């Protein structure tokens with residue numbers, strides 16, 4: 001019965017057990033692309049023909065991961081199909097999985113590594129699942145704006161119960177093998193490398209009549225019957241949890257619950273029809289388009305980074321100059337990824353604070369069970385605090401993260417250059433000051449570039465790597481490889497004040513301070529922008545960045561782009577800065593921050609200065625607030641693309657999603673502009689043009705809009 005395809009093979013043991021082995025020859029991972037599905041169909045033909053000579057089937061993988069899921073690069077083509085054709089495609093795969101479920105022999109999935117999405121749905125179609133200790137399973141489809149479409153919403157609830165299945169499907173999280181065992185989603189967890197042996201043993205037990213796989217099979221496919229009141233209670237409570245967690249911009253989790261609610265009491269075939277119907281509705285949403293787009297763009301930017309770093313190795317040791325919010329965060333991130341860090345500051349109290357912040361983050365990891373106390377201790381010992389420059393002498397790469405003042409940075413960088421070796425790279429974490437301007441203080445500007453982290457460092461995925469005019473390609477490659485080693489997504493941009501992300505962010509802040517100056521309530525703006533999908537409102541973001549840091553950065557941006565980023569009268573940011581209310585770091589800014597009894601920081605609007613700006617109410621609708629905030633951001637992103645600060649709309653979209661938390665369901669700023677349509681956007685901008693240069697298209701933009709341009713074809 002031997003079959004050897006490009007994606008999988010079918011063989012038979014001497015004990016008459018068929019082994020279906022996923023082993024994509026052309027890829028490092030197994031995934032369900034069209035070719036794999038075709039080969040699976042062929043393997044099933046053979047299995048059906050020869051079932052009478054077999055006592056069971058083991059499904060396994062010869063890769064590190066089992067099957068990572070469906071091929072997402074094919075999704076957008078599928079989603080664009082007319083409904084009927086998409087339904088046929090889904091049904092084709094259902095039929096394959098159903099043929100596997102109907103084989104007249106016991107079937108066992110031997111899961112090693114990751115079995116996700118379609119890969120896990122295949123496992124669910126088997127009678128039993130044996131997972132290795134390091135395996136992880138899950139249905140992460142909601143992260144792409146859809147739900148499982150190959151039987152996951154039908155089989156999982158019947159296997160592990162409605163509440164649990166909704167939690168798995170709506171959360172989209174990967175579950176470790178032992179957790180999956182606890183839920184009943186897998187039948188056994190065995191040592192790594194033992195999955196197939198255990199699966200064979202299970203089949204032997206079935207063959208010996210010790211396990212009745214037929215009754216198990218019927219049980220797994222049978223509808224669950226509820227008393228009407230019970231069903232109502234179960235689903236209403238699940239829906240309220242899911243509504244609160246997913247929020248209104250992400251429809252997939254709630255659609256999954258509703259589909260399960262409908263299908264759970266239906267026959268298996270009816271339930272599959274229900275799943276397909278709901279899946280098609282989701283696949284046609286803008287959110288699914290946007291989120292699948294984000295996934296694909298993420299792959300593209302990572303590929304660019306891999307090409308840049310092909311010939312370099314990331315350093316194992318770095319220096320960090322400045323132990324403040326950012327320096328402390330970078331030191332923690334480095335240490336937690338196994339990089340030794342020398343952290344230097346001019347103040348002992350700053351070093352103590354930086355270390356205590358790192359300790360706090362490690363304690364959180366211990367509390368969440370992600371780290372043991374000895375591991376946390378080992379991480380802390382990776383950070384060597386220092387008050388002396390000499391301690392940086394042997395570090396191959398130093399990241400400068402001192403205060404955002406050009407003259408201070410220039411002096412510090414020049415001094416640093418005299419200390420480090422002639423091979424060392426110096427990177428600056430400046431938020432806004434042009435790299436070329438800072439490079440003027442250095443003898444070797446070719447070994448200098450920007451390495452712009454985002455706050456909080458441990459959570460934000462982006463590192464913007466800024467190429468100055470004189471920066472060498474080798475320097476960029478070293479810094480990009482360090483960013484990768486620290487678990488970040490690096491995006492290389494060209495130099496200008498604010499680089500890409502802050503150049504786009506500061507017009508957004510400018511729109512905010514202008515709104516407040518015009519009498520809008522900052523608390524209301526925060527609420528509206530959070531509701532729109534940002535992780536936090538602009539006032540809270542300013543408090544998080546630090547009012548002082550934002551103020552200095554705003555000065556740089558105003559001096560660089562005076563037409564649209566400067567202002568005449570003192571604004572609320574200036575006032576807070578002058579009053580020394582620097583936001584979270586001082587406990588007061590727009591909001592005041594106090595620890596509650598459990599030590600958790602709570603925020604309330606500050607009763608003082610910020611509220612005093614609410615002199616008169618400005619009557620604006622929520623839509624107007626959103627438009628006034630978003631137009632300057634979109635226009636500046638577009639300018640950056642035109643000026644080649646960023647190389648492509650893809651990099652621009654990912655930089656804002658990963659650096660600022662630009663609402664992912666919008667797919668990034670350029671995806672958003674395409675979905676609004678350039679002409680409609682121009683029309684919107686014209687409604688606000690009286691507000692000044694922040695709300696104006698350039699001539700170049702106008703002429704391309706007239707030509708019907710789009711950012712993505």
Ligand code: NAD
Pocket residue numbers: 321322323324325326327344345346347350400401402403404405408412429430431432452453454455544545546549553
């Ligand atoms: P911070 O005020 O929290 O920390 C600055 C630290 O630098 C302080 O500990 C100070 O003692 C130290 N310092 C000052 N002069 C020094 C010197 N000569 N040698 C060594 N240490 C010195 O500031 P921060 O928010 O961490 O910002 C640091 C840099 O990171 C700035 O360039 C800022 O623009 C940039 N940045 C900040 C954020 C943010 O959200 N705060 C985000 C990205 C980038």
